[in-house]
Amino acid sequence: MKKYLFTLLSLLTLFSALQAQEVSPVTAKPSVILDGKLLLNGMDTLRKFKKEDIESATILKDRNKTALFGINDNNGLLIVFTRAKQNTAENIALKEKIAKLNIATKPDMVMKAGQTVNPSRDSIAKGTFDFVSIEKQPEFPGGLKAFYQYLSANIKYPKESARNKIQGRVFLSFIVEKDGELSNVKIMRGVSADINEEAIRVISGSPKWNPGIQFGVPVRVKYNINVNFALN
Incomplete structure (x- = not known):
């Protein structure tokens, strides 16, 4: 209660x-x-x-x-x-x-x-914020549509999972750093070991994002996203 x-x-x-x-x-x-x-x-x-x-x-x-x-x-x-x-x-x-x-x-x-x-400006800049609770969310250049286009162009479907017809949605979290780099990429809910590894690889290799802004300064932001692995 x-x-x-x-x-x-x-x-x-x-x-x-x-x-x-x-x-x-x-x-x-x-x-x-x-x-x-x-x-x-x-x-x-x-x-x-x-x-x-x-x-x-x-x-x-x-x-x-x-x-x-x-x-x-x-x-x-x-x-x-x-x-x-x-x-x-x-x-x-x-x-x-x-x-x-x-x-x-x-x-x-x-x-x-x-x-x-x-808070002081220093403490704001050093903190890690949730992506829906700040002034300006971090964003992949071109927005989420462009981000998913990047994923589609760069994901290499793992051969073993393809042979076994394994597919599904991988849920990940990561930190968008103040300079736009992605770090701390983690699987929140996965599909299979090789698919999870591929999801981490392609997210980690993402181009820099536009950083999140809080109180007028760039901040570290925790972001959640999902990557869909589907066989045609």
């Missing part, structure tokens, strides 16, 4: 902290989009999730921004991604839409589960 309450209270506290910057207090529950779907009784639905189920959450309180997601009231919007569905096509598209809003936390404040911390 504590785990359920922690997730819900963390989201509400973050939302309340942002609303506190306005004149009026929080008097109504925000709308909730969960994994791309607008929920009825959204905050009640979130009670079903444990802390570890939630990958990230974005909070919008500007009506001009919430209207872009079909929300036209003044109660704000929580956009929540679960770990189980964080890399679906729908969620990737939604994250791209959020990134284009260029959401920026005030430079003198970082929100962490209801706490406010006053």
Whole structure:
């Protein structure tokens, strides 16, 4: 029960902290989009999730921004991604839409589960951020479409897996460094040993990305992505 309450209270506290910057207090529950779907009784639905189920959450309180997601009231919007569905096509598209809003936390404040911390520029630049929680996400030159074109052109299907007709989707994480290099490439969920190795090889050999930006400076960003291995 504590785990359920922690997730819900963390989201509400973050939302309340942002609303506190306005004149009026929080008097109504925000709308909730969960994994791309607008929920009825959204905050009640979130009670079903444990802390570890939630990958990230974005909070919008500007009506001009919430209207872009079909929300036209003044109660704000929580956009929540679960770990189980964080890399679906729908969620990737939604994250791209959020990134284009260029959401920026005030430079003198970082929100962490209801706490406010006053970071130095040095500590910001040295930290590692989640790719959906920063001002500007890291990006492969040309965007995700160009990145998947790079993968398609450079993946060499492992012969043994091809012979055995093994195929599937490899989920990886990596760090986009401040200079755009990719590091710490790891398999989160794999398919087979040789396919996993090929996924790591092609991701590690990627051209430099445009780095993520937080508070106006390049930062290290943890990024999640999936690579599909399919036989024609």
